Structure formats: structure tokens, C-alpha cells
Amino acid sequence: MRILLASSESVPFAKTGGLADVCGTLPYALAELGHEVGIIIPAYRAIWxxxxxxRPLGLEFIVPVGSKTVSGQLLECPGDVPGVTYYFVRQDYYYDRDELYTVHxxxxxxxxxxxxxxxxxxxEAVRLLDFRPDILHANDWQTGLVPVYRRTLYAQAPEFQRxxxxxxVHNMAFQGEFWHWDMLLTDLDWSYFNWQQMEFYGKLNFLKCGFVFSDAINxxxxxYAEEIQTPQFGCGLDGVLRSRRDVLRGILNGVDYGAWNPVTDPEIAxxxxxxxxREGKPRCKAALxxxxxxxxxPRSPLVGIVSRLTYQKGSDILVGVLPDWLARENAQWVILGKGEPDVERQLLELAQAFPHKLAVRLEHSEALARxxxxxxxxFLMPSRFEPCGLTQLQALKYGTVPVVREIGGLADTITDYTPETLADGSANGFRFAGEDxxxxxxxxxxxxxLYGDTDTWYRLVRNGMSQDWSWRRTAPQYESMYRETLRRLYPDADPR
Structure with missing residues (x-):
């Protein structure tokens, strides 16, 4: 199959979160399965x-955006293996900025x-590149209009006939909501701005557009696929998703073990x-x-957190329990990340009060994360909701035992320790249900x-390290979804 992934970010070129990891690593797993894969993102300043x-391809296009026309160029970069190609949309006024989505x-x-x-x-890129995709795979709200254009303005274009x-959707909390007059920017007829299609409580909602107009949703x-069909986790769009449950599924993200592997990681001690x-990890701990x-x-348990410091990630719950733990318990903590100013302030104050037990680094550093x-x-993740999570899967590979809230992808990947689950080999961490x-x-x-029982602890550690949470395990599920969708739409197709 020919597959084109459209995303607002992708490693190694531009990243704010897990979306970039998925869109930068899934293509390689699909290429291993024999498919030709392209990834297209904006040409941000960061890509350079x-x-x-x-390199520029010498391909330019002009499209209407509201009352004006805007030109763009296409750039290309080969992937690290045959069958994977990156494409970039260059429009410097829109994308040549310090950050991807925000300023201050x-x-x-x-x-x-x-x-x-x-x-x-x-x-337009599909037309200019002569890359006729079997699958056009859009990701998150920033590409939510791709399925709309496929069904409307480009419905008769020969490049999209099959x-x-x-x-x-990687996170329901981010929906791309804009005022209704922004509908004029889309070059679409106002008739699509209705409660069943593009309108959401009087606003234009890009995420809803993606749900309504796509052929398959995951x-x-x-x-998380079950959770987002409920009012608690659906962020107002649960009804839309329930109406499309027949084409909705959940597929776990994977970890790139070529990049995240303690056997080869050059950043660790x-x-x-x-x-x-049992010999190597204590040395890494002492160095950290x-x-x-x-x-x-050596005998003080060290709790690690690498996270956005936000309400979603349960950072306020963490801040609520830390003072008592720092005052009473024989444990050390390291926290890496940035987020809400009040949480950052409280963590810095606690680190100043307990410098022998808490280290806080308010930054993004992949090297320190490793x-x-x-x-x-x-490795602690007290999230209020978590679509999948990648850091708990990385932690398993590194022999760091996850402690997670029983929610979303955390519940799908972490099996709570009991003597019984340890004996059958499924235990790989600790789970809790409450939001307090x-x-x-x-x-x-x-x-x-349990950390005090060294032999049992390392049995639990090795359980987690031996499990496979790579893309090799989950990419075939994407392949299956693509093929099933093509067969449903085009019964005579041969999606090899």
C-alpha cells in the first residue's frame, strides 16, 4: 500500500509531544511490512x-485562504530506510516561527x-507529487480538515478516487475550536457548518470535522477508545464518536527500541x-x-517523573502528597518537565526545602529523560486521563517500575503487582484507581x-524488561485497519 501520514509534527524534525513520536516512528514499522510511506508536516524553523x-522539489502551489490566495512550496527529505520519505510544506509567514503552536x-x-x-x-501535495495514496492518514485537530476536503473540494480529483x-486522535483535550467566521477561511460552503458536520456549539471544530468526514477513526x-465515548472523557464529542463506533478502534502506540534501549543508549552511565x-542499573542510579x-x-527508592506539569498529568495531586513524603519517607524524587506556573513554583519551593530528597528540572531534555x-x-504517572502514554513503556524497557493511575493506555499496558500476577509473569508495575x-x-x-525485597523486586523488573511494546507488535494492527477500510469502501480493491 501507499500511505501518506499528515501531521503537524514528527520526530526528528519538530516535536511538542507524543504525536511527533508516533508519526516519526510508525512509518518505519509500516515500511518494514512492505509499504511505501510518506510523512508530510509544515516546514517549521525547527526542521533546519x-x-x-x-531539499526543495521545485513544486509550488497556490490555494485560497479566505479572501486571499497563499502560495507554498514542497520540500523533501529521504527517510533512514528505503520506503519512507518526509515531505514539508514551506510557507514562511505561517511556519517560520520559534514555536509550533504558541508564543509566550x-x-x-x-x-x-x-x-x-x-x-x-x-x-495539493498529493496532486503535485504524483503520490496517489491508498491511505491518507490524518492526525489530530491540525489535520482535521483533510478528511473534509477529501469528501468535498477534492471528491472528483483523480488522485483520490481509490x-x-x-x-x-491522540488526545481529545485538544480540538482546534475557532469562532464561526473562521469558516470563511476554509473555502467550503456554509451549508457544512451545521451541528452534524463542522459546527460545535457555535464554533468551528477541527477535531469534530476529522471524526465526521473520515472513513475510519482510531x-x-x-x-481510551472506550473512554472517549463517555461524557467523562469525550470532551463534548462523545456523542459524535458513539455515532461512529462501527469504524472506531483503539491501537496502542509503540516504542522505538532502536532509540530507547538501555543496551545501546549512549546517554546513560x-x-x-x-x-x-542488577549490576548496571545501580550504577546509573548513583550517577543520576x-x-x-x-x-x-543505594537503598533509598528513587522516584522519577518526566511529564508536562499539568492538571491532565495529575501534577496537582502530586504536589499535594509530596510535602508529607519528603518530610516522612525515605525516598528521593526527580522531576523533569514544564507546565503550569503554580505547579512549577510549588515544586521549586519544595526542592529548596528538601534539597537532599527532591531535584526539579523545569526544562525539556531528552538526554536527562534517558x-x-x-x-x-x-516511574510515576498519576494522570487524570492518558490516551496511551509512551514514557511508561520506555520505563519498562529500562527496568524502571511504573506506578500509574488505572486509566486509558496506562491500564492497557501496566498490570498491577500481586504475588499471583508476578508468578504468572504478567505483573510489570503498580496501579491505583482513585483521583486523590x-x-x-x-x-x-x-x-x-516491595522495593525492600530485592529478589522479588528484580523479578518484577525483569518481567517488564522482557515484554515487547515495540511498533513491531502494533504496526500490523494499523495495516489491518487500512486494509479493512479499503475493502469496505472499494470491494474490488486489492490492498496488498
Whole structure:
């Protein structure tokens, strides 16, 4: 099959979250299965920082955006393996900026215009590249108009006559809502601005557009696919998703073990595998403690957190329990991330009060994230909702035991420790259900108590390290979804 993924970000070129990891690594797994895969993203300023061989294709296009016409260019970069190609939409006024979506913590005022243009550019790129995709795979609200254009303005275009449009939502909380007059930017008839299609409580909603107009919908874990059909997690669109449940499924994200692997990771103090973790991981822990200015205490459990410091991630719950833990418990903590100013302030104050137990780094650093994965004993994710999560899967590979809330992809991937689950080989971490500090403290207490039983602890560690959460495990599910969708739309097709 020919597959074109449209996304607002992709590693290694531009990243704000897990969307970039998925759209930068899934294509390689699909290429391993024998498919030809393209990835198209905006040509942000950040793409030029990668030292990759990006070149102009000499292909230009002009599309209407509201009352004006806007031109763009297409760039290309080969992937690291045959069968994968990156494409970029260059329009410097829209994308040559310091950040992808925000300035000083606020959305760019013209985000609607920027991504209306990008969605039209994706459609024009297919025509100009002579890349006739079997599957046009859009991701998140920034590409929500791609399925709309496929069904409307480009319905008769020969390049799309045998194309199925798949739409993946990576996080329901981000929907791309804009005022109703922005409908004029889309070049679409006002008749589509109705409650069944593009309108949502008087606003234009890009995410809803993707759900309504796509041929198949998926999200990034089976549990989250069920959750988003409920009022609690559907963010107002649960009714839309229930109406399309026949084409909705959940497929877990995968980890790129070529990039995240303690056997080969150059950033960590000591490489190790499941057989040598008992010797290698303590060295990584000691190096991390020394780096962060924490006492090098082998028997103190070290709790690691790499996360956005936001309400979604349960950071306020964490801040509520930390003072008591820092004052009373023999555990150390390292927290890496940025987020809500009030949470950041409280964490810095606690780190100042307990410098021997808490290290806080308010930054984004993949190198330090790797050292935390290798050096911490526990990896904490108290999320209120979590579509899939990648960091708990990375933690498993590094022998760091996840402690997670029983929600979304965390529930799909982490099996709670009991003597029975340890014996049958399924246990790989600790789970808790409550959305409160008492529940969080109780599960941490369980985990720290088990940490004192070294032999049992390393049995649990090796369980997690031996499990396969790679794209090789989940990419065939995407392949199956693509083929089933093509067969449903085009019964005479041969989607090899």
C-alpha cells in the first residue's frame, strides 16, 4: 500500500509531544511490512536544526485562504530506510516561527488560518507529487480538515478516487475550536457548518470535522477508545464518536527500541539488559543522584517523573502528597518537565526545602529523560486521563517500575503487582484507581515496601524488561485497519 501520514509534527524534525513520536516512528514499522510511506508536516524553523538533507522539489502551489490566495512550496527529505520519505510544506509567514503552536504560552492568533492552509497543502501535495495514496492518514485537530476536503473540494480529483481517509486522535483535550467566521477561511460552503458536520456549539471544530468526514477513526489505546465515548472523557464529542463506533478502534502506540534501549543508549552511565540489570542499573542510579546533587544512597527508592506539569498529568495531586513524603519517607524524587506556573513554583519551593530528597528540572531534555529512565527505581504517572502514554513503556524497557493511575493506555499496558500476577509473569508495575492524594500515597507505599525485597523486586523488573511494546507488535494492527477500510469502501480493491 501507499500511505501518506499528515501531521503537524514528527520526530526528528519538530516535536511538542507524543504525536511527533508516533508519526516519526510508525512509518518505519509500516515500511518494514512492505509499504511505501510518506510523512508530510509544515516546514517549521525547527526542521533546519536537524542536519538532515532537506531539499526543495521545485513544486509550488497556490490555494485560497479566505479572501486571499497563499502560495507554498514542497520540500523533501529521504527517510533512514528505503520506503519512507518526509515531505514539508514551506510557507514562511505561517511556519517560520520559534514555536509550533504558541508564543509566550498563548496560541498563535492565526492558528486556524495556518492549519486551514496546511490541510489544503496536503491535498495539493498529493496532486503535485504524483503520490496517489491508498491511505491518507490524518492526525489530530491540525489535520482535521483533510478528511473534509477529501469528501468535498477534492471528491472528483483523480488522485483520490481509490483513497481511504483514516483519522487518528491522540488526545481529545485538544480540538482546534475557532469562532464561526473562521469558516470563511476554509473555502467550503456554509451549508457544512451545521451541528452534524463542522459546527460545535457555535464554533468551528477541527477535531469534530476529522471524526465526521473520515472513513475510519482510531485512537492510541483500546481503553481510551472506550473512554472517549463517555461524557467523562469525550470532551463534548462523545456523542459524535458513539455515532461512529462501527469504524472506531483503539491501537496502542509503540516504542522505538532502536532509540530507547538501555543496551545501546549512549546517554546513560552503564549499559545493561535484563540479565545485567542488577549490576548496571545501580550504577546509573548513583550517577543520576550525583548529577542532580542528591545523596548517593543505594537503598533509598528513587522516584522519577518526566511529564508536562499539568492538571491532565495529575501534577496537582502530586504536589499535594509530596510535602508529607519528603518530610516522612525515605525516598528521593526527580522531576523533569514544564507546565503550569503554580505547579512549577510549588515544586521549586519544595526542592529548596528538601534539597537532599527532591531535584526539579523545569526544562525539556531528552538526554536527562534517558538518564532518569535508567537511574530511577520507580516511574510515576498519576494522570487524570492518558490516551496511551509512551514514557511508561520506555520505563519498562529500562527496568524502571511504573506506578500509574488505572486509566486509558496506562491500564492497557501496566498490570498491577500481586504475588499471583508476578508468578504468572504478567505483573510489570503498580496501579491505583482513585483521583486523590490518599490513593497515590497508598500505591507508592506498596511499591516502596516491595522495593525492600530485592529478589522479588528484580523479578518484577525483569518481567517488564522482557515484554515487547515495540511498533513491531502494533504496526500490523494499523495495516489491518487500512486494509479493512479499503475493502469496505472499494470491494474490488486489492490492498496488498
Amino acid at each position: 536544526c536537524t542536519a538532515k538533507p532537506i 504560552g498563548h496560541d498563535y492568533a492565526d492558528n486556524c488560518e495556518r492549519f486551514v492552509f496546511f490541510c489544503r497543502a496536503v491535498m 483513497t481511504a481517509c483514516v483519522f487518528t 485512537t492510541v489505546s483500546p481503553r 552503564q549499559n545493561y539488559d535484563a540479565d545485567t540489570v 543522584q550525583a548529577e542532580l546533587g542528591l545523596p548517593v544512597e 538518564r532518569i529512565q535508567a537511574g530511577a527505581d520507580l 492524594g490518599a490513593s497515590l500515597s497508598a500505591v507508592l507505599r506498596r511499591a516502596c515496601d
